[in-house]
Amino acid sequence: MTRMASFPLLSRVLHWFMAVMILAMLFIGLFMASSVGPNYHRLVTLHRPLGIAILVLAILRLGNRLRSSIPPIPNDLPRLLRRAATASHILLYGLMIALPLVGWGMLSAGGFPIPLWGQSVLLPPILPHNPVLWSWLRFAHSILAFVLFGLVLAHIGAALFHGLIRRDGVLRTMV
Amino acid sequence: MLQKPTRPAMLALRWLGVGAGPTALALAFLWAGGCFSPARVTQNRLMGELHNAGSYGHGFRRAHAKGVCVSGWFDASGDAAHLSQAAVFHEQHVPVIGRFALAVGQPYMPDSGTTVRSMALRFMPPDAQEWRTGMNDPPVLPLRDARDVSDFFASQQIDPATGKPSPARTKAFGLTHPWLKSAAEKNAHRFISSGFADDTFHSLDSFVLVAADGTKTAVRWTMIPMQPVKPGDGKTGDHDYLFRTLIGDIHERPLQWHLVMTLADAHDVINDPSQIWALNDQTIDAGTLTLNSIESEDGGPCTGITFDPLVLPPGIQPSDDPILQVRSAAYMRSFSLRSGEKRSPSAVTPNLIQTYESKKS
Ligand code: HEM
Ligand code: HEM
Numbered sequence: 001m002t003r004m005a006s007f008p009l010l011s012r013v014l015h016w017f018m019a020v021m022i023l024a025m026l027f028i029g030l031f032m033a034s035s036v037g038p039n040y041h042r043l044v045t046l047h048r049p050l051g052i053a054i055l056v057l058a059i060l061r062l063g064n065r066l067r068s069s070i071p072p073i074p075n076d077l078p079r080l081l082r083r084a085a086t087a088s089h090i091l092l093y094g095l096m097i098a099l100p101l102v103g104w105g106m107l108s109a110g111g112f113p114i115p116l117w118g119q120s121v122l123l124p125p126i127l128p129h130n131p132v133l134w135s136w137l138r139f140a141h142s143i144l145a146f147v148l149f150g151l152v153l154a155h156i157g158a159a160l161f162h163g164l165i166r167r168d169g170v171l172r173t174m175v
Numbered sequence: 176m177l178q179k180p181t182r183p184a185m186l187a188l189r190w191l192g193v194g195a196g197p198t199a200l201a202l203a204f205l206w207a208g209g210c211f212s213p214a215r216v217t218q219n220r221l222m223g224e225l226h227n228a229g230s231y232g233h234g235f236r237r238a239h240a241k242g243v244c245v246s247g248w249f250d251a252s253g254d255a256a257h258l259s260q261a262a263v264f265h266e267q268h269v270p271v272i273g274r275f276a277l278a279v280g281q282p283y284m285p286d287s288g289t290t291v292r293s294m295a296l297r298f299m300p301p302d303a304q305e306w307r308t309g310m311n312d313p314p315v316l317p318l319r320d321a322r323d324v325s326d327f328f329a330s331q332q333i334d335p336a337t338g339k340p341s342p343a344r345t346k347a348f349g350l351t352h353p354w355l356k357s358a359a360e361k362n363a364h365r366f367i368s369s370g371f372a373d374d375t376f377h378s379l380d381s382f383v384l385v386a387a388d389g390t391k392t393a394v395r396w397t398m399i400p401m402q403p404v405k406p407g408d409g410k411t412g413d414h415d416y417l418f419r420t421l422i423g424d425i426h427e428r429p430l431q432w433h434l435v436m437t438l439a440d441a442h443d444v445i446n447d448p449s450q451i452w453a454l455n456d457q458t459i460d461a462g463t464l465t466l467n468s469i470e471s472e473d474g475g476p477c478t479g480i481t482f483d484p485l486v487l488p489p490g491i492q493p494s495d496d497p498i499l500q501v502r503s504a505a506y507m508r509s510f511s512l513r514s515g516e517k518r519s520p521s522a523v524t525p526n527l528i529q530t531y532e533s534k535k536s
Pocket of ligand 1: 022025026027028029030031032033034047048050051052054055096099100101103104107114141142145146148504507508
């Protein structure tokens with residue numbers, strides 16, 4: 001088995017830290033949006049700061065990704081799969097940034113105050129108050145979240161494919 | 176790059192491994208969304224039950240659909256300032272936007288004296304966080320938790336034969352929910368005033384006031400009219416008579432209410448709005464609400480927001496009353512559904528209000 005260079009330590013730490021956060025957020029979001037209590041309010045209150053933390057980390061991570069050199073996708077992978085890998089990685093970055101922005105934007109458009117921490121630290125609105133926009137963005141937040149979840153599943157499947165079937169060392173570059 | 180050929184059985188096992196991870200997560204995801212918990216009360220389920228109970232939809236609120244926007248201000252008396260750091264209890268002339276409504280899902284329903292009436296308010300101190308509250312006129316809420324709410328709406332499902340909820344289902348709900356009996360009876364025998372202007376509105380749910388030093392006090396509140404109170408005469412006027420009267424009243428003179436806080440004593444139940452509090456609880460007059468202007472919902476300032484009872488400023492916190500969370504979740508869902516729908520004119524049109532303005536001048 002050829003030994004590939006790993007991702008830099010910072011990249012790996014960010015990757016696993018955010019993986020946990022994003023999975024947690026997907027579950028919290030889905031659970032709270034299909035419940036009316038008794039934990040509804042607590043979960044919504046957790047959902048906002050966690051989402052904003054993902055936004056901040058995703059931007060830092062994108063910066064880090066563009067600056068560091070990373071192991072290439074193996075050459076012997078069929079072209080189509082290589083393309084799919086690259087595209088899915090771009091999409092993952094896009095959603096990690098877009099989803100929290102849509103969440104923040106939709107509450108702004110809905111005219112809600114947006115508590116970030118406790119009751120007194122609020123996020124400023126990033127969009128004007130516009131109920132139609134609120135409705136669309138609320139819908140988009142669900143759709144984008146489901147797309148992100150689908151991508152995460154495919155990503156995990158692909159990682160396991162590299163690790164268990166191809167055993168080409170790709171999985172090892174990130175652990 | 177496969178170095179040694181793998182035995183087919185081993186390979187199958189590995190492929191199983193590749194599939195198992197994502198499948199397990201997908202199943203967990205479905206679980207979180209409630210797919211395996213048919214008994215869970217979800218937001219969609221409540222919206223469906225409201226729909227089956229005759230809620231009209233089409234851009235209108237799923238409940239309290241027939242309403243009108245009002246505005247004015249709130250002057251704190253200062254008497255509640257030691258209980259809560261919220262700006263509303265300290266400041267004068269805090270701008271307020273509000274909404275009076277009938278607590279039904281049908282925006283074109285003829286007014287009737289016995290329909291529950293509501294007052295919703297959004298206090299907007301210029302330099303502090305806003306506060307939203309919705310209040311109804313019956314003295315107690317005959318519902319205890321999410322399950323009661325769902326069972327109740329389900330029991331109000333419209334019978335296609337009569338176009339009304341079936342009395343048998345309503346009765347069955349009463350029989351299967353004996354713990355709500357005393358609250359339901361209290362509401363059935365409540366005093367009914369002549370209209371919106373002389374009505375008393377209750378928070379029903381409990382909240383917690385937080386003082387500057389962190390002291391917490393559980394409260395419920397009530398808006399008590401300063402207008403003379405007349406009993407409803409049982410006669411119903413024209414289709415919109417309650418709203419017409421309100422428009423006339425507000426054009427005659429600003430309407431005022433005292434915001435009265437009732438402080439829980441040791442025996443009062445905080446987490447159950449179907450329990451009445453002791454009659455000798457301490458009360459505090461927190462200030463005066465003045466409403467001096469009225470507008471149609473069409474283009475009015477109360478349409479594009481929802482009066483979510485959990486939009487609270489520092490100094491007011493939710494209690495562990497489960498109905499508060501049911502309301503917060505349901506109002507958000509109702510608000511996102513209606514905001515994306517095309518909506519026809521409200522029953523209380525700008526024209527209707529205009530006629531009173533021209534009469535006045
Ligand atoms: C990576 C970040 C985020 C993820 C993965 C995420 C995920 C989700 C998911 C899966 C849902 C449920 C959708 C549905 O079933 O309809 C949801 C709902 C929601 N999210 Fe997010 N979200 C994120 C960020 C945010 C942020 C930053 C905010 C606000 C500042 C936010 C506010 C909301 C709200 C208000 C709801 C609706 C709750 C309800 O309907 O009761 N989200 N989110
Ligand atoms: C018991 C469970 C309850 C449910 C499921 C429920 C549901 C709803 C819904 C869906 C709306 C429309 C929200 C919107 O589209 O913006 C609404 C409005 C309203 N509700 Fe409730 N409600 C409940 C209890 C109460 C209680 C206990 C009160 C009063 C103490 C109350 C007062 C109001 C008021 C004043 C409005 C009008 C607010 C507005 O104009 O947006 N509700 N309710």
